[in-house]
Amino acid sequence: MNKKLNYLILLTILIFVLIGCEKEETIIFDTLTEKNFNKVDPDKINHYNIEVKLDEEQMTYTGKQWTTYINNTDRTLGELYFHIYPNAFKTKENAPILFGKDGGDTSQYIGGNIDINKVTVDNLELDYSIEGEDNTILHIKLKEPLLKNQKLKIYMEYNVKLPTAKERFGYGDRTINLGNWYPIACVYDEKGWNLEPYYTLGDPFYSDIGNYDVKIHTHKDTVVASSGNILSEKVEGDEKTYEIEGKLIRDFAWVASKDFKIARGKIENTQIKLYYLDENPSMVKKSIKIGEDSIRIFNRIFGDYPYGHYSIVMTEFPTGMEYPGIVFIGEQYFKGKFKDVLEQIIVHETAHQWWYGLVGSNQVKEAWLDEGLTTYSEVIYTNEVHGPKKGKKYLTDNIKIGYELGKNYLLEDDIVNKPLKDFSSWDDYGILVYTKAAMFINEINDKFGEDMLYRILREYFKEYKYYNATTDDFIKVCEEVTNTDFHDLVQKWLY
Structure with a gap:
């Protein structure tokens, strides 16, 4: 009896230990960790449901995509536009290789592209055309007008060839980078449709927040890193399937590697x-x-x-x-x-x-807005982690000196807030969009103090989280928080 009781006690302890270990190993992190969506209705934003099969031997993939597009504009739409960025990589002469063609070996370059095979709504084929610079715009003509707040589910099928480029999109010896890899809806804002090409310079992207359900099929030995939350990985035979969920995100990217x-x-x-x-x-x-x-x-x-x-x-x-x-x-x-x-x-x-x-912006038209804030965020991090002395040194060494030296070599003007097409190269783009823009944020800090700058950043984030903001929006927040006219500061640093 005592032996049986001891056995039961030991068994009970073992069960609790195993349960404890299991809980430790399988901590679940939610896709979204908050319920405050800043007045965004998750059911009234675009939803991308994509199934993609990657062929690691041929460096190709096939995609099936259901896009629930919601007309959140103030007008009736008779047509829709999607960016199809893979076509920018068709030739090495035009491919958006970062830092120019000298940034890597392109002598044996094999181009990439996307072929759209089908576009339908309710099983009815739609007329579409491939347009824009480097054929990076998919223009879809609707059979019926899409009224304000109405939704439409568009089905697409496509085949894609990956380029030999160690870039946002392409592959190297050990990794496959899949950024800007699928048809994504162009933004319609107060100026109409934004149909800008894939510029070689900067981060030429502009998108709305959306929801994503993505299923990725790979070889069983392939490991996928992705946006969103990987809900499951299942292996059947030689194939692995990832099911991934992304909520309230403005793009979806992934990287694949067997290593x-x-x-x-x-x-x-x-x-x-x-x-x-x-x-x-x-x-x-x-x-x-x-x-x-x-x-x-x-x-x-x-x-x-x-x-x-x-x-x-x-x-x-x-x-x-x-x-x-x-x-x-x-x-x-x-x-x-x-x-x-x-x-x-x-x-x-x-x-x-x-x-x-989280706070989106038009990176084609106003690149400074995200890059300037992000560059100055490096100073904030250094100050908080390594102390004010090192924070000040970081600001001097990485921003102030860089700006003072660099501005003497600008070939044209020193205007920060201008579209990508008006920059001459990475040289003036880097000095202006990153460094001079960060100097503008630092002057706000010097003029009003760190506490006031942090309040500005919190208010800006709070107001525009999940939306697209503009330079005017940011300046408006600055003026409201400080109760000061920012005209002279804006003219000094941005124009």
């Missing part, structure tokens, strides 16, 4: 994943820590990050690139000698989750 390993961290309500290629325990630990510190600080100063998942991805890429819930970080920065640069890049791209991801 990825995953490390995890957690900060407040968000799980951080680091997808890395090479074993380097100290850099893995450091990268997770940078991500945690960034989100913790920006949560407190700007406003809460509302997503339960954030992925930092080591990939073949020349620098860093932001997408909602995921950032691409060039593998070269994970070498020990670049540890300070790695911190700067992770912090910068993480700040973009607020300035671009």
Whole structure:
């Protein structure tokens, strides 16, 4: 009897231990961690349901896409437009290779493109045409006018060839980058349809918030990092299927590799994943820590990050690139000698989750608005993590000196707030959009104090979270918070 009782006691203890371990290993992080959607109705924004099958041998994929488009404009629409960015990579002469054609070896370049095979509504085929510079616009003609607040579900099928480019879109030796990879609805704003091409310069994207359900089929050995929340991974035979959910995000990106390993961290309500290629325990630990510190600080100063998942991805890429819930970080920065640069890049791209991801803007027409705030966010992070002395040094070394030296070599004008087509190269773009724009934010700090600047950033985030904001919107917040006319400051720094 005693032996049986002891056995039952031990069994009970074991069950509780196993349950405890299971809970520890399967912590669930929600797709969205808040219920305050800033007056956005999740049922009244565009919804992308995409099923994609990746062929890693041929470097192609096929897509089936159901887009529920909602007419949130103030007019009746007889046509719709979608960006189809993969066509920008058809030829090496026109491909948007970052930092020019000298940024990488393009001698053996194989182009990429997207072929649209079908566009239907209710099984009825629609007339469409491929237009725009580099054929990056899909123009769909509707059979019936789409009235204000009405919705329409459009079905598309497409085949895509990936280019040999270690870029936002393309593949290298170990990773496949899939940024701007699917047809995404063009923004219709107060100026009408925005049909800008995929410029080589800057981040030439402008999109509305939406919901995403994405199913990705890959080889069973492939690991996928993505925007949103990976709900499940299932393997059948040689195929793996990922089911992914993204809510209230303005784009969806992913990276695939058979070499990825995953490390995890957690900060407040968000799980951080680091997808890395090479074993380097100290850099893995450091990268997770940078991500945690960034989100913790920006949560407190700007406003809460509302997503339960954030992925930092080591990939073949020349620098860093932001997408909602995921950032691409060039593998070269994970070498020990670049540890300070790695911190700067992770912090910068993480700040973009607020300035671009949550508070959107037209990166084609007003690139400074997200980049200037993001660059100055590096100063905020340094000040908070490493102390005011190092924060001041970071501001001097990385922004003030860079601006003072760089402005002497500008080839044309020093106007910050202008469209991408008016910049001559990455040289003047970098000095103006990143550095001079950050100097403008720093002058607000110098003139009104840190507390007032932080209040401005919190109010701006609070008012425009999930929306697209403009320069005028930001200045309006500045003037309201400080009760000061900003005309002279704007003329000094932005025009």
